[in-house]
Amino acid sequence: MAKRDYYETLGLAKGAGADEIKKAYRKKAKELHPDSNSGKPEAEAQFKEAGEAYEVLKDADKKAAYDRYGHAAFEGGMGGGGRPGGGYGGGQGDFSSAFSDVFDDLFGDFMGGQRGGGGQRASRGADLRYNLRISLEDAFAGLQKTISVPTSVVCDGCNGTGAEGGSEPTTCPTCSGMGKVRAQQGFFTVERTCPTCSGLGQIIKDPCKKCGGQGRVHKDRSLAVNIPAGVETGTRIRLAGEGEAGMRGGPTGDLYIFIEVEDHKIFERENVNLFCRVPVSMASAALGGDIEVPTIDGGRSRVKIPAGSQSGRQMRLRSKGMPALRGGGAGDMFIELAVETPVNLTSKQKELLKEFVDLSEDNNPESSSFFKSVKGFWDSMKG
Secondary structure, rough: OOOOHHHHHOOOOOOOOOHHHHHHHHHHHHHHHHOOOOHHHHHHHHHHHHHHHHHHHOOOOHHHHHHHHHHHOOOOOOOOOOOOOOOOOOOOOHHHHHHHHHHOOOOOHHHHOOOOOOOOOOOOOOOOOEEEEHHHHHHOOOEEEEEEEEEEEEOOOOOOEEHHHHHOOOOOOOOOOOOOOEEEEEOOOEEEEOOOOOOOEOOOOEEOOOOOOOOEEEEEEEEEEEEEOOOOOOOOOEEOOOOOOHHHOOOOEEEEEEEEOOOOOOOOEOOOOOEEEEEHHHHHOOOEEEEEEEEEOOOOEEEEEEOOOOOOOEEEEEEOEOOOOOOOEEOOOEEEEEOOOOOOHHHHHHHHHHHHHOOOOOOOHHHHHHHHHHHHHHHHHHH
């Protein structure tokens, strides 16, 4: 029976590129794998056929020869993953290699996420998180603060190697320094982290007594941190290389500082704008006048209250808010008036207010308009 065209086997057009070939084979391998097609011997045969096609087409030289001469290019045991003595039958070594490429893509993350030898010999240190609470005034002005961070630093007894007395780690005999071991399981070649060296590719015969062979020790470290003006709750500051030291000389992780800005007694913040609720007396709101309000920089500003101001009226002080974190000026400050009703009146004050009420029949337009609408509502309900 004539052998099928390799491109046809993978469902590709002739001359397909490397990415298309790999994607097509991955799809075929998942579709035809014997574990998913028990009791279907034809699926196993097609699975092997797809592996043979991929073994040729993934190799640029073999692919070029096949594109020019077809199957004749590999007669006599030259290619296709086949061996002298007939076709593909016993050539599982090459087939396993072909499928391993795709297997690494599909399952590499579950096996450690790295390919190649010794990829984990020196593991990176962990990133650290530090939560920092600051006042609104500090967020406005920025500050430099010294913080104490519990972390891991390079062991000075072994200079991070993990070996006692300056000795060097030796290559792991189980994985030959690869950090991984392979096991054949049917048509799969499965990679697992080496159990002897835990994926480091090296073992230490005489561990450092100070760090126990880890190459790092726990220690509280003081750091001076610059907090820029304009930060707000949720701002994250990254300090590269200030995290935990890596295992056995591996690169250091990063330190992330998460900012939380405390609530303020006077100001309420909304992005770069500030809001300040200022109580004013009923007389001041009615007559108008000037009031003095605080600003976040510790200063004072005079604000003119128009006569007849009501509760909730806002006035803007431009550029008196918070600075923008990455430049671009500052926000505004909004003064919101809260007209205060007097309490604990004396007899004289009550008498004067009653007199004022008798004389203020046309001085409350909002009340007049409201109760006029209420009267109309009641009249319509009666109708």
